[in-house]
Amino acid sequence: MEQQVVVEDEADGNTRVRLDVAYAGADFSGWAAQPGRRTVAGVLTEALGMIVGAGRATGLTVAGRTDAGVHATGQVCHVDLPSALWRRWSGTLLRRLAGVLPPDVRVRAVTEVPAEFDARFSATFRRYEYRVTDAPYGAEPLRRHEVLAWPRPLDLGALNHAAAGLVGEHDFAAYCRRKEHATTVRALTRLDWRRDPDGVLVATVQADAFCQSMVRSLVGAMLVAGDGRRPVDWPGGLLGRRERASEVTVAPPHGLALVAVGYPENPVEYASRAVQTRRLRLPASS
Structure with a gap:
């Protein structure tokens, strides 16, 4: 699939998007991006760039940074997209990701969430x-x-x-x-x-x-x-x-x-949960 770079009016800010992700970990050096290594974050960032334009999806944050070889069926992460891009791609982003991602990674759901949602720190x-x-x-x-x-x-x-x-x-x-x-x-x-x-x-x-x-x-x-x-x-x-x-x-x-x-369960609690977790855990490993 050819890279599709779309220039949009970004004056209306960003939209936070939750991605529910599954992957087979055997051929990955873990989640976190590492120079010269194949990682889940690297593959996902590349796939998003092919669809919405390189560097347009920012702030990729994951709930749990799995080690090399570890699998996931219920991983969660979030990214921020310019709101104009989200409006353009929201209806087809899931299908388009399925078309560009390798078979050992699947995005199972794409959902708009409040800006206070933090895949890592809002988790209970x-x-x-x-x-x-x-x-x-x-x-x-x-x-x-x-x-x-x-x-x-x-x-x-x-x-x-x-x-x-x-x-x-x-x-x-x-x-x-x-x-x-x-x-x-x-x-x-x-x-x-x-x-x-x-x-x-x-x-x-x-x-x-x-x-x-x-x-x-x-x-x-x-x-x-x-x-x-x-x-x-x-x-x-x-x-x-x-x-x-x-x-x-x-x-x-x-x-x-x-x-x-x-x-x-209540999105209103995303921010308070994130604050509580940061107080308890920083700078702990995720």
């Missing part, structure tokens, strides 16, 4: 799922890019016992890659495991926010409790640490997917 929670199989033959071939093959039998009861000791507001320094001046305190509101009918074990983890690699570190600790190599209370016992626990192995990225981001 992020929810991830991690998939593991303990089948003796490994992962099914068609699911090998989204399911971790674990070489030992896993006990669902032990996994949930280990998970229960991690729920709540804690300092998760043992499970985070610490950044200078960033807090490692997080409020984990949900962490549990289920075994689906196909035998795949799924961990669901939800919090207000996460440190870098925190979810995969939590999964790595719970898996060794689930297969019996560590006591079920070992993952929770690490919460007393104030530095990263070297004993914890970070689970591979391909089993992880960001599946949902929550926001206040």
